[in-house]
Amino acid sequence: MLVPRLEPFRSTVFAEMTELAVRHGAINLGQGFPDEDGPSAMLEAAREAIASGANQYPPGAGRVELREAIAEDRATRYGTAYDPADEVLVTVGATEGITASIIALADRGDEVVLVAPYFDSYPAAVAMAGARHRCARLVEDGDRFVLDVDSLRAAITPATRLLVINSPHNPTGSVLEEAELAQVAGLAIEHDLIVITDEVYERLVFDGAEHRPLAALPGMRERTLCVSSAGKTFNCTGWKIGWVCGPRELVAAVRAAKQFMSFVSGGPLQPAVATALRGEQPWVDGLREELQGKRDALAAALSQAGFAVRASAGTYFVIADPRPLGHGDARALCRAMPGSIGVGAVPVSAFVDARDQADWRHLVRFAFCKRHEVLAEAGRRLAGASRLSTDHEG
Numbered sequence: 001m002l003v004p005r006l007e008p009f010r011s012t013v014f015a016e017m018t019e020l021a022v023r024h025g026a027i028n029l030g031q032g033f034p035d036e037d038g039p040s041a042m043l044e045a046a047r048e049a050i051a052s053g054a055n056q057y058p059p060g061a062g063r064v065e066l067r068e069a070i071a072e073d074r075a076t077r078y079g080t081a082y083d084p085a086d087e088v089l090v091t092v093g094a095t096e097g098i099t100a101s102i103i104a105l106a107d108r109g110d111e112v113v114l115v116a117p118y119f120d121s122y123p124a125a126v127a128m129a130g131a132r133h134r135c136a137r138l139v140e141d142g143d144r145f146v147l148d149v150d151s152l153r154a155a156i157t158p159a160t161r162l163l164v165i166n167s168p169h170n171p172t173g174s175v176l177e178e179a180e181l182a183q184v185a186g187l188a189i190e191h192d193l194i195v196i197t198d199e200v201y202e203r204l205v206f207d208g209a210e211h212r213p214l215a216a217l218p219g220m221r222e223r224t225l226c227v228s229s230a231g232k233t234f235n236c237t238g239w240k241i242g243w244v245c246g247p248r249e250l251v252a253a254v255r256a257a258k259q260f261m262s263f264v265s266g267g268p269l270q271p272a273v274a275t276a277l278r279g280e281q282p283w284v285d286g287l288r289e290e291l292q293g294k295r296d297a298l299a300a301a302l303s304q305a306g307f308a309v310r311a312s313a314g315t316y317f318v319i320a321d322p323r324p325l326g327h328g329d330a331r332a333l334c335r336a337m338p339g340s341i342g343v344g345a346v347p348v349s350a351f352v353d354a355r356d357q358a359d360w361r362h363l364v365r366f367a368f369c370k371r372h373e374v375l376a377e378a379g380r381r382l383a384g385a386s387r388l389s390t391d392h393e394g
Helices: 004-009 013-024 040-051 064-078 093-105 121-129 149-155 178-190 248-258 269-279 281-305 330-340 354-360 372-382
Strands: 088-092 111-116 132-141 144-148 160-166 194-198 224-229 241-245 317-321 364-367
Touching: 004 121, 013 330, 040 269, 064 088, 064 241, 064 269, 088 093, 088 248, 093 121, 093 160, 093 194, 093 224, 093 241, 093 248, 111 121, 111 149, 121 132, 132 149, 132 354, 144 149, 144 178, 149 178, 160 178, 224 248, 241 248, 241 269, 281 317, 281 372, 330 364
Parallel strands: 111 132, 111 160, 160 194, 194 224
Antiparallel strands: 088 241, 132 144, 224 241, 317 364
């Protein structure tokens, strides 16, 4: 029998909506995975590593060449220096990096502040640690989502130990601006908090903008664990190669927890990711440009279908409001769409606490990280959303 603190996390919205999409042969715009492979040089490096015998346990902290490539990449792009020997840890995707960080650093009685909507693994990780979570929130500002700094300030108590910040943000596609980052940093320093930053979409920021890591702000490197991964950057979500960068004492704590979760993973995949980090920036630039075009195409299709579309500054996702079509319950709509019009999506209310459902129940997250022809067909099907009934699950 599942322990009570994990009972709310028995199943995920991704499993439910993907199962509906598969059952009905629907186009799955719910789960954020691309349908095209990453750079050929990376794939060939993986094949070569497998053929050369790199198929046993890698070092516990990750292969040296990958840790060095991660450190070089962050120093080059952000000016933040990490020692690959003990300030970089390779993990089983960013999810394990975040989970291990929370388990290592939050104890019973501690509080962890999340920003809602949050990625659904965050509160589960807090529960596994035996801690409690409190929520700050994003709020709508025109067609954008911005951080409600007052809600962040109110969420911090004397029991707060950790703050989890996700930017570029899943599910809303928002990117924290310089002023917002400065306010987050100020509160973290004032209250002596450790910050975990989920930066898996760090390279997928659109319209000429650039991601800036919180750790690059004054006073933040020594209290911040930066978590990222190869999956979204290089179209290899199934490889589950992620990493944590931070001050050595914090990384050592994360490694102590991580080594009893998975120990290691992806031995022959790690040198391939190192190859990509060092030589495939032009490929990533092309991916970002292509994704921006796909964002625009899906947003236009949703608008033409009658949805009110919110701005997406990064990630794989665009948020749409179906109330102009007469649908006020996004969860019911997402359950009906796969069987009725052949499109899968995810309700944003799945990413918030139960008490906050009402504030987000009208919004749907769509993923645009699919082939152009797939998005075009999804657009044609979405045109039928105005005639869709939500009286059943499809």
